[in-house]
Amino acid sequence: MYYGYPRRRVELARIAGYLHDIGNCVNRVDHAHTGAILSYNILKDMGMDIEERTEIMMAIGNHDEKTGTAVSDISAALILADKSDVHRDRVVNTNMSNFDIHDRVNYAVTKASLEVSNEHKKVILDLDIDTEICPVLDYFEIFMDRTMMSKYAAKYLNIWFELIINDTKLL
Numbered sequence: 001m002y003y004g005y006p007r008r009r010v011e012l013a014r015i016a017g018y019l020h021d022i023g024n025c026v027n028r029v030d031h032a033h034t035g036a037i038l039s040y041n042i043l044k045d046m047g048m049d050i051e052e053r054t055e056i057m058m059a060i061g062n063h064d065e066k067t068g069t070a071v072s073d074i075s076a077a078l079i080l081a082d083k084s085d086v087h088r089d090r091v092v093n094t095n096m097s098n099f100d101i102h103d104r105v106n107y108a109v110t111k112a113s114l115e116v117s118n119e120h121k122k123v124i125l126d127l128d129i130d131t132e133i134c135p136v137l138d139y140f141e142i143f144m145d146r147t148m149m150s151k152y153a154a155k156y157l158n159i160w161f162e163l164i165i166n167d168t169k170l171l
Contacts, residue, residue, distance in 0.1 A: 003118050005073060012052055013077040015043075016059040020078055023060075032068055036061030065145040070156035079153035080114070080161075083146035084125045086139075087112040096133075101142055108133035122160035125150070129165055136165055147171070 003010075019042070023035025036057040043053035059075035062068030063082055070076035090106040091099075099107065111128035129136055140147070147163060151171065154161035163171040 003116060009073060012055055013059070013074045016056045016074055016078045017081055019056065020060050020063050020082060030064075030067075032064035033061050065149045069149070070153040073157060076153040076156040080123055080150055083143075083150045083153075084112070084114045086127065086143065101134075101138055104134045105129075105139050105142055108138075116159075120160075121158070122162050123150075123154050124162045124164065126164040127166070131166075139165065 016039075019039040020035060021031065022038050022042075023031030023033065026034045026038075039060050040053050040057040043056060044050075048056075055072060055074050058071055059078045062071050062075045063078050065083070068075075068079070070079055086106055087109050088107050091103050093099075093103070094107070096104075096107070108130045109127055110130050111126070113124075113126045115124045115126065116122075117124065127139075129139060151161040161171060162169065
């Protein structure tokens with residue numbers, strides 16, 4: 001058992017995490033649904049049983065904040081991991097004069113941790129944002145929908161989602 005979940009459920013969530021953005025190889029638009037179909041066929045060809053590949057397909061197909069929601073423990077775990085992925089290492093081009101808002105926000109995040117506290121039944125996203133690079137408000141401009149999706153995914157798992165930015169608890 002891992003945080004109350006059987007090892008196999010955790011492994012399925014890891015597989016979903018590994019494959020979740022595969023749809024981007026076709027197009028960024030509707031990548032979650034495309035990725036669900038691609039992953040289903042890949043896992044089928046690998047011999048995975050239909051129930052498990054369907055679980056992974058559903059998680060991938062529901063991880064986009066515009067069209068998805070938590071539909072299972074696996075999808076909720078995927079959402080929490082994916083929507084909490086903000087950090088400086090995501091920025092490939094470090095020429096700040098070419099940054100768009102996504103680059104600026106990611107580059108400004110100097111520390112990011114996602115902690116799951118089984119004892120306190122919560123998941124904590126703790127960020128340090130360098131406000132000399134961008135204001136915290138810029139984070140919310142691109143991450144508000146993602147933050148709310150994380151909140152509801154945590155609720156699906158009967159845990160609390162907590163967001164801390166620059167040592168200030170916001171949720």
